[in-house]
Amino acid sequence: MSAERLRVIGGHLHDPANGIDGEVGDLCIEDGRIVSDLPPGAPTLDARGMVIMPGGVDIHSHFASSSCNQARRLVPEEHAADPVYPPALLEGEPAPRSGTGGTVPSTFTTGYRYAGLGYTTVFDAAVAPVMARHSHAEMDDTPCVDAGFFALLGNDEYLLRQIDAGERARARDYIAWLLGATGGYAVKVVNPGGIEAWKAGQRNLAELDQPLAGRRATARAILETITDAVNALALPHATHIHCNNLGQPGNSATTLATMQALAGRRAHFTHIQFHCYGGPDGTGWGSAAARVMDYVNTHPEISTDVGQVMFGPASTITADGPVEFLLWQSSGRKWVNIDVELETGCGIVPYAYKEKAAVSALQWAVGLELFLLARDPWRVVLSTDHPNGGSFLAYPQLIQLLMDRSVRDEALKRVNQKLLAGSALLDGLSREYTLNEIAIVTRAGPARLLGLPHKGHLGPGAEADVTIYARNADLAQMFSSPRYVLKAGRVIVEEGQLRRAPRGARLHVRPGYDAAVLTDLRRFFDEHGTVQLDNYPVRDIPGEPRC
Amino acid sequence: MHGEATAPVVCLGCGCACDDIAVTVAGGRITAAERACALGRAWFGDGQLPAKVRVGGTDASLAAATARAAELLGAGPALVYLAPGLSTEAQRAAIALADLAKAHLDSVTSETAGPSIVAAQRRGRATATLGEIRHRADLVVFWGTDPAERYPRYRERYTPAGVPVIAVDVGPARGPADAADRFAFPADLEAAALGTMKAALMGRTVADPRGPLAPAAVLAERLTQAHYVVIVHDAEPAEQADPQRSEGLIGLAQALNIPTRCALSTLRGGGNRSGADAAMTWQTGYPFAVNFALGVPRYRADEPASEVVAQMRAVLIAGEWRGLPPAFVQGLAGRVVVAIGPRASEVASAEVAVDTGMAGIHEAGTAYRLDDVPLPLTPALSHPQAAAAVLDAIAGQIARRSAVLR
Numbered sequence: 001m002s003a004e005r006l007r008v009i010g011g012h013l014h015d016p017a018n019g020i021d022g023e024v025g026d027l028c029i030e031d032g033r034i035v036s037d038l039p040p041g042a043p044t045l046d047a048r049g050m051v052i053m054p055g056g057v058d059i060h061s062h063f064a065s066s067s068c069n070q071a072r073r074l075v076p077e078e079h080a081a082d083p084v085y086p087p088a089l090l091e092g093e094p095a096p097r098s099g100t101g102g103t104v105p106s107t108f109t110t111g112y113r114y115a116g117l118g119y120t121t122v123f124d125a126a127v128a129p130v131m132a133r134h135s136h137a138e139m140d141d142t143p144c145v146d147a148g149f150f151a152l153l154g155n156d157e158y159l160l161r162q163i164d165a166g167e168r169a170r171a172r173d174y175i176a177w178l179l180g181a182t183g184g185y186a187v188k189v190v191n192p193g194g195i196e197a198w199k200a201g202q203r204n205l206a207e208l209d210q211p212l213a214g215r216r217a218t219a220r221a222i223l224e225t226i227t228d229a230v231n232a233l234a235l236p237h238a239t240h241i242h243c244n245n246l247g248q249p250g251n252s253a254t255t256l257a258t259m260q261a262l263a264g265r266r267a268h269f270t271h272i273q274f275h276c277y278g279g280p281d282g283t284g285w286g287s288a289a290a291r292v293m294d295y296v297n298t299h300p301e302i303s304t305d306v307g308q309v310m311f312g313p314a315s316t317i318t319a320d321g322p323v324e325f326l327l328w329q330s331s332g333r334k335w336v337n338i339d340v341e342l343e344t345g346c347g348i349v350p351y352a353y354k355e356k357a358a359v360s361a362l363q364w365a366v367g368l369e370l371f372l373l374a375r376d377p378w379r380v381v382l383s384t385d386h387p388n389g390g391s392f393l394a395y396p397q398l399i400q401l402l403m404d405r406s407v408r409d410e411a412l413k414r415v416n417q418k419l420l421a422g423s424a425l426l427d428g429l430s431r432e433y434t435l436n437e438i439a440i441v442t443r444a445g446p447a448r449l450l451g452l453p454h455k456g457h458l459g460p461g462a463e464a465d466v467t468i469y470a471r472n473a474d475l476a477q478m479f480s481s482p483r484y485v486l487k488a489g490r491v492i493v494e495e496g497q498l499r500r501a502p503r504g505a506r507l508h509v510r511p512g513y514d515a516a517v518l519t520d521l522r523r524f525f526d527e528h529g530t531v532q533l534d535n536y537p538v539r540d541i542p543g544e545p546r547c
Numbered sequence: 548m549h550g551e552a553t554a555p556v557v558c559l560g561c562g563c564a565c566d567d568i569a570v571t572v573a574g575g576r577i578t579a580a581e582r583a584c585a586l587g588r589a590w591f592g593d594g595q596l597p598a599k600v601r602v603g604g605t606d607a608s609l610a611a612a613t614a615r616a617a618e619l620l621g622a623g624p625a626l627v628y629l630a631p632g633l634s635t636e637a638q639r640a641a642i643a644l645a646d647l648a649k650a651h652l653d654s655v656t657s658e659t660a661g662p663s664i665v666a667a668q669r670r671g672r673a674t675a676t677l678g679e680i681r682h683r684a685d686l687v688v689f690w691g692t693d694p695a696e697r698y699p700r701y702r703e704r705y706t707p708a709g710v711p712v713i714a715v716d717v718g719p720a721r722g723p724a725d726a727a728d729r730f731a732f733p734a735d736l737e738a739a740a741l742g743t744m745k746a747a748l749m750g751r752t753v754a755d756p757r758g759p760l761a762p763a764a765v766l767a768e769r770l771t772q773a774h775y776v777v778i779v780h781d782a783e784p785a786e787q788a789d790p791q792r793s794e795g796l797i798g799l800a801q802a803l804n805i806p807t808r809c810a811l812s813t814l815r816g817g818g819n820r821s822g823a824d825a826a827m828t829w830q831t832g833y834p835f836a837v838n839f840a841l842g843v844p845r846y847r848a849d850e851p852a853s854e855v856v857a858q859m860r861a862v863l864i865a866g867e868w869r870g871l872p873p874a875f876v877q878g879l880a881g882r883v884v885v886a887i888g889p890r891a892s893e894v895a896s897a898e899v900a901v902d903t904g905m906a907g908i909h910e911a912g913t914a915y916r917l918d919d920v921p922l923p924l925t926p927a928l929s930h931p932q933a934a935a936a937v938l939d940a941i942a943g944q945i946a947r948r949s950a951v952l953r
Contacts, residue, residue: 066919066921069825069829070919072829073824073834074667074668076848079846080845083841083844083845085842085843095643095647095942095946097643098839098842098844100832100833100843106829107829107830131921133923137639137826137921141639141829199679199683199808201774201808325804328671334671335670335671335801336671336673336674337671338674339675339676339810342679348671528678529678530677530678530705530920535566535923539923
């Protein structure tokens with residue numbers, strides 16, 4: 001069988017991982033990978049004048065989980081307002097599927113829309129391990145993107161027992177077993193200890209050293225144990241941390257304390273926009289973006305994604321049950337709470353961020369400040385915590401805000417200024433992101449932070465996931481509709497239209513562990529579980545584990 | 548004849564989906580289902596199912612059957628009906644088929660738990676997985692239901708031993724006989740009782756202390772004294788159920804999370820019903836009653852399948868046809884029926900019938916517990932036709948037909 005080849009001619013290459021910044025050149029592709037050259041006569045794609053980047057990599061999205069599906073079920077009115085016809089795929093492709101959009105689109109539509117945006121790899125950031133089988137099923141039905149998920153572990157009963165008992169080695173073995181059993185890719189910590197506190201009637205944990213009622217475990221101990229285990233296992237991605245006190249006024253103190261607690265350790269702090277509030281004295285509603293980003297700038301061992309708020313509808317979906325309880329109380333909207341046995345929680349409140357609402361405006365400004373104050377874009381990834389801060393479909397508008405100060409300044413004039421005093425944004429941050437910086441925060445950076453050496457760049461050996469944009473003075477327009485998208489070397493978006501919808505790869509890990517943990521685990525499952533240990537692991541996970 | 552017990556498998560006899568059943572097979576028959584309740588033992592049976600393929604009442608090849616099914620369903624207007632007994636993999640295939648055929652898609656949910664789901668779509672809900680109930684509950688309230696009959700192992704497996712139980716009798720629908728405490732409301736005052744309880748939680752007294760709603764305020768006070776209250780109700784049909792019950796219970800359970808913690812546990816019947824709701828939601832955005840006639844999913848929650856069926860020319864029953872809601876079955880008269888599922892060949896009126904195995908007994912895959920926890924299905928027996936493969940084949944032929952027409 002002859003090799004499948006393509007030479008993409010004459011585009012402006014933005015490949016920051018390989019030090020290439022807009023140079024004109026050809027991109028050679030063979031059998032789904034980038035190669036250094038091709039024999040003459042290979043098929044060509046004319047990209048002259050266009051901007052070429054690696055396929056986008058979403059490090060933090062909520063798109064394929066049991067929680068997402070509960071959120072989907074909660075908003076039929078959004079789906080009714082956004083029916084989606086099947087795309088006109090080429091003959092021989094899988095049958096195209098209809099769907100619905102809104103803030104939590106149906107699965108096929110999610111895959112099609114990510115591809116249409118030039119994103120080719122997506123991670124679901126919060127999956128209850130007992131629900132892992134569900135996430136794999138949704139990912140099977142989410143075409144076009146390579147996908148994986150982070151397993152929720154910051155409130156896990158078996159892990160808390162190991163922490164209470166000081167059994168750090170067993171905690172590490174358990175984490176390794178759990179990732180392999182569920183087909184997860186990384187470990188997620190949400191509100192460490194706080195969800196267990198919510199379920200146990202303690203309501204929440206306010207500080208890192210406050211113990212859970214009746215036990216020794218604190219948020220600090222949970223964070224240290226998990227982060228040390230993840231680093232000892234040399235997992236491709238760092239512990240992915242959603243700090244305590246999300247969305248609370250003055251929470252930057254908790255965020256900074258958490259970063260300091262893990263000082264010197266590799267760790268990823270997610271949607272930090274939601275964790276950067278506090279006035280000049282560190283309390284109340286105000287922007288603490290500068291203080292937090294100053295810490296990030298000077299600590300190369302940690303990375304972040306922003307979790308930008310974009311004005312418009314959102315669905316807040318999180319394992320952080322106590323936060324959603326508060327949001328329900330303050331917003332009066334629909335509210336779902338699901339306490340998930342032995343592991344975690346789930347809270348959902350459909351929401352909307354409004355320009356004229358003071359807190360929404362503060363959140364919007366804090367996110368932009370974080371981006372604009374970041375000295376190392378490799379460690380500050382673009383995200384909206386889809387769909388918590390807004391849909392992934394808002395990424396192009398966010399890119400425009402970062403690249404075009406005039407658009408940003410106009411937007412700033414429209415928003416409620418009440419809580420913006422002290423915001424660096426108000427002082428006129430003049431920075432404009434370059435195309436290469438956008439390439440870093442949307443693909444090269446997240447790929448590197450996720451430990452995916454074959455993604456996020458265009459060098460020989462890279463997977464040929466490529467996004468090609470026609471230049472447009474309207475940057476939001478340019479980034480919302482790439483002219484071409486290539487997945488594994490094949491053109492899936494052609495002239496802005498989705499034409500192919502291949503099944504993506506599954507990204508998962510299976511680290512080694514001391515099997516002695518299984519004896520103890522079986523005892524635990526027999527005593528406390530409602531799912532048999534033998535029925536817990538997900539079978540037949542597609543593709544080989546990454547470690 | 549002696550067989551060997553399997554590793555623990557999942558029983559889909561009811562929504563509890565107990566996954567600790569050891570099945571013994573001897574001579575190709577199930578001879579024992581250890582730990583199963585009476586409902587579970589009946590569900591497993593001996594595992595013997597017909598394996599016929601019929602078109603127009605006579606034996607046919609599988610290829611002929613799928614081709615004829617594709618022709619009938621592709622011509623529309625068609626209803627694709629997800630009956631119980633399918634793995635979620637087969638449900639996904641049937642949903643794809645409905646999408647490609649621009650059919651109306653529904654499941655038993657529209658005639659059963661539909662109102663409860665719609666209420667949750669209006670308000671949300673506060674709930675928990677069953678293990679959480681087992682670990683946390685210090686007070687369990689059975690609201691107008693006794694799980695002993697339809698969910699026999701619910702209390703044994705999912706409520707803590709020795710936990711106080713309150714029975715709330717609603718008209719003739721009684722809670723467990725052994726409950727430590729009983730409260731009773733006339734059926735026509737159920738919604739008012741729920742409203743009174745919620746008002747009491749807010750510190751308002753609305754009930755006449757000597758009237759029939761007086762116990763509601765007392766009950767509300769009792770609930771606030773617990774640390775983790777679980778309220779259990781049955782979402783499957785009961786003649787006496789007030790249509791406002793679900794919404795009232797949802798509001799009560801949510802409000803109880805202000806002074807204490809509370810989860811509402813919603814009972815569902817067997818055969819992977821929650822799986823159908825889940826898969827329809829992720830593929831279409833809606834949990835049941837989805838119409839694809841215009842090429843996109845549209846929600847028709849207020850049009851149950853028993854009403855829609857009369858507008859259809861062809862009906863695909865995917866899954867176990869026995870035990871379907873009577874109103875739906877009556878509506879099948881005069882429709883062209885395609886039956887794909889366990890004992891499909893026993894549907895006398897079916898133009899096409901393909902017997903398949905039963906999910907969980909003969910077919911592998913996934914099924915969902917009533918709390919949406921997905922579980923693996925490990926078949927103890929085999930069957931020549933798998934529902935997912937047959938449905939996939941029909942969907943593929945419909946897709947090719949529509950591609951040609953395009």
